Amino acid sequence: MKTIQPIARFDLAFSLFCLQHRFNLPVARISKAISHTGDGHLYAVMGLLAWLFEPRTGQYFLLAGLLAFLLELPIYWLAKNSFKRRRPAQISHLLTSFITPSDQYSLPSGHTAAAFLMAVLLQNYYPEFGLLPFIWAGLIGFSRILLGVHFLTDIVLGAALGISCAIAAINILAGG
Numbered sequence: 001m002k003t004i005q006p007i008a009r010f011d012l013a014f015s016l017f018c019l020q021h022r023f024n025l026p027v028a029r030i031s032k033a034i035s036h037t038g039d040g041h042l043y044a045v046m047g048l049l050a051w052l053f054e055p056r057t058g059q060y061f062l063l064a065g066l067l068a069f070l071l072e073l074p075i076y077w078l079a080k081n082s083f084k085r086r087r088p089a090q091i092s093h094l095l096t097s098f099i100t101p102s103d104q105y106s107l108p109s110g111h112t113a114a115a116f117l118m119a120v121l122l123q124n125y126y127p128e129f130g131l132l133p134f135i136w137a138g139l140i141g142f143s144r145i146l147l148g149v150h151f152l153t154d155i156v157l158g159a160a161l162g163i164s165c166a167i168a169a170i171n172i173l174a175g176g
Contacts (some may be wrong), residue, residue, distance in 0.1 A: 011151035015088050018145050019095055028098035031143035035099070038111040038140040043069075043118055050125075060173060061125040068117050068169035072161060076110050079161070083107045088148050097148040109150045112141035112158030113165075120166035137162075 021027075047065045050058035085107035089097040103110075119133035141155040150158075 007153055011153050012088075012092060014152045015095055015145060015148070016092070019088075019148055024096070024098075024146075027146055028148075031146040032099060034139050034143040035111060035147060037136070038115045038143075040114060043114065046118070046122075057125050061121060064121050064125070064166070064169045064173050065118070067172060068121065068162075068165045069114070071168055072113055072117055072165035075161060075165070076108060076113055079108055079157075080105045080110075085151075085154070088151060095148055099147050099149060101149045106150050106154045107157060108161050109141060109144050109154045109158030111144055112137070112150075112155045113162035115140040116159040116162035117166040118162075120163050121170070124166075124170050 043065065047058075047062040050061045052058065080103060084105050087097065087101060087104075087106045088095040115137035116134075119137040122129050122133040137159070141150075141159060144150040145152060145155060
């Protein structure tokens with residue numbers, strides 16, 4: 001357990017830096033709007049619209065998304081319930097949560113995992129979007145810290161989970 005103590009101290013210090021300033025309420029309002037784009041509804045709409053307007057590529061995009069989430073969700077659930085990492089406001093009274101999270105534990109960030117999963121799929125099937133999907137995913141992850149519901153390592157591990165599941169799904173569909 002001693003090996004993760006420096007990481008936990010860094011996480012706490014980073015969250016304190018992000019949340020203890022006089023602009024935290026306006027920042028939380030913006031962060032809530034950004035975070036809301038990662039609630040999941042947009043992903044289904046994106047997949048269906050891609051399939052509707054671009055049947056060939058859209059079909060692969062939709063199938064890859066379904067497969068990637070089929071891989072990601074059980075891993076996410078297992079990790080959350082195995083690590084049982086408490087959320088920032090539960091660890092320190094100096095930290096405030098600006099929203100009520102959808103579940104009890106913080107590691108990994110599901111919003112971040114889903115956002116990076118979609119960013120990889122968008123980059124793979126629609127490269128013309130460039131880096132925008134990754135910027136959007138990064139903003140979703142950072143918004144979760146600014147809302148006080150996740151630590152930085154929750155975000156990093158969520159991003160790794162989403163990226164890994166998206167790459168696995170793309171490779172499975174490609175037959176590789």
